[in-house]
Amino acid sequence: NGLRNMKFYKNLYLSDRYKKKKEELIRKMKEGRYPLSAYVLVLIPDGENQLEFYQTSLLYQGYLRTDDLFVVGMAESYMDAMYLIEDITKEVYTKTGTADIRSFIKVQDMEITENK
Numbered sequence: 001n002g003l004r005n006m007k008f009y010k011n012l013y014l015s016d017r018y019k020k021k022k023e024e025l026i027r028k029m030k031e032g033r034y035p036l037s038a039y040v041l042v043l044i045p046d047g048e049n050q051l052e053f054y055q056t057s058l059l060y061q062g063y064l065r066t067d068d069l070f071v072v073g074m075a076e077s078y079m080d081a082m083y084l085i086e087d088i089t090k091e092v093y094t095k096t097g098t099a100d101i102r103s104f105i106k107v108q109d110m111e112i113t114e115n116k
Contacts, residue, residue: 013073015080041073
């Protein structure tokens with residue numbers, strides 16, 4: 001079971017309803033208890049796409065290998081997932097002048113890990 005290996009970005013992006021429940025959401029997700037109507041935003045390790053998002057019901061169905069997932073965000077609806085991706089893109093562009101989300105998140109995650 002790869003659930004325990006699912007990784008979460010330290011600065012996890014969350015839609016409004018989930019912001020106060022971050023630790024609880026991560027714990028439940030690692031236990032394999034996914035919010036049914038939620039969406040996870042996942043960083044893609046390579047290729048043209050940088051982010052993808054999936055409805056959590058796909059995790060129950062075994063459609064996705066959870067040990068391969070690096071979750072960078074969670075949203076409560078499809079539209080919230082779209083807005084969250086827009087927010088992430090704007091933040092990365094504002095801070096770096098590029099839309100290289102993958103590099104930005106990897107650098108941020110390494111800096112956080114090293115500063116612990």
